[in-house]
Amino acid sequence: MTANGEDTIGLATVGLTKSFGGVHAVDGASVAFHHGKVNALIGPNGSGKTTFFNCVTGMIKPDAGSASYRGRDITGKAPHRIARAGIGRSFQLCRIFPRMTVLENMLVSVHSPTLFARLASARHHGDMERAxxxxxxxxxxxxxxxxxxxLSYGQQKLLELAGVLMADPETIMLDEPAGGVNPALIDRIGSLVRSLNAEGRTFLIVEHNMDMVMSLSDHVxxxxxxxxxxxxTPDEVQNDPRVLEAYLGV
Structure with missing residues (x-):
């Protein structure tokens, strides 16, 4: 966000395309998300949301088009380079180390060449306290x-979010943070998003829980x-006939 409070563009794509077996999962998508805001990306199942996430975070390479972050090209770059640019993300299915303790999972979030090096480095450089x-x-x-x-699945989601925060990203991409989570933990996740956004972090959230999306988001x-x-805005998209047609076929 600029000094006078105006919106600036954070993550943006132009003509982003990714196909699997002739099916366009992402089809020439040109879109921009607002830096400093809580953004949401919604749509029916199979509309390409997670594939979009994977393309812009380097998990898969797009077939065409470009992605940029705060004006810098990140198209096709490796995930660790995109992370260093300031983007952290969670996954639809939690990516944690099940046989490691909660604290050990936090320490391996510190970027080092090997798991052993991550643990050793973290323990010698004060990351335990931060974890x-x-x-x-x-x-x-x-x-x-x-x-x-x-841990319960909701607690695993909280662990994954805490692990993302270890890298101190300015933009956090959450893929279905409320999926499979009980209402109390959904409220906790929502409160965390609000407080982290108030501190200046940008969010881009893929989510099917419309109550959560509409209560949290500035831009959808x-x-x-x-x-x-x-x-x-949430009100605008809820009343858009194109959205009603996509979701309800009306």
């Missing part, structure tokens, strides 16, 4: 010695068949 602070912030510090596989983009069909 514990972040675990306390998401509300699972009392579980630091618990193996990750013994709607995908259908791999491309954006509408965008605006």
């Amino acid at each position: 514990r602070e972040l675990l306390a912030r998401v509300g699972i510090d009392h579980l630091e010695n618990t193996e990750a596989r013994d 983009v709607v995908f259908d068949r791999g491309r954006p069909i509408a965008e605006g």
